[in-house]
Amino acid sequence: MTTLCMPHPDQAELLTELCMRSKAIWGYDATFMAACRPALTVTADDFQQSELQIAIRHDRIVGIAQVVCHGEIAELDKLFVEPEALGSGIGRKLFDWSVEAARRKGATIMTIDADPGAADFYRRLGAIDDGVIASTVIPGRFLPRLKLDLAGVRAA
């Protein structure tokens, strides 16, 4: 069984490494992964300035979600599942939590700057395409931007 809970700031480093392992499933090289590290680092500030949740299965952390809210707009900043736990509903569970967390903070739209490999996952869960966005990590790289109308999603 998978349960969700808030992480503890002491777990920040473990969570960063989980994000790195998860991002690497798309086959990126070491240079690209190193460039991604700052964006994938879970910081002490994240615990104060965003909504965080982790998934636990068999006493192990197997996923993380992070939502940053700015008034009516929420950004899904991180959604990462441990490679060994992919395809078992954890991503969906964390996504549903993110939708509810964004709603609780008063957001009406959730934006997602997606890894190209994950874009179909978000489309499957109801997000729609909203153009592309320049990568903050690699100059000249563009990522699919998606958005979810939070009013249009049934409460979980």
Ligand SMILES: CC(C)(COP(=O)(O)OP(=O)(O)OC[C@H]1O[C@@H](n2cnc3c(N)ncnc32)[C@H](O)[C@@H]1OP(=O)(O)O)[C@@H](O)C(=O)NCCC(=O)NCCS
């Ligand atoms: C994208 C990710 C979070 C999905 O997590 P997951 O736990 O494997 O997904 P789930 O098992 O909850 O899948 C939910 C549904 O989405 C589908 N799905 C999952 N990944 C998919 C993908 N890459 N493309 C298309 N559909 C996908 C599943 O088939 C499932 O559909 P179903 O309900 O009809 O059976 C996971 O692949 C991941 O962590 N990837 C690496 C990190 C990453 O890129 N994160 C996103 C950053 S923007």
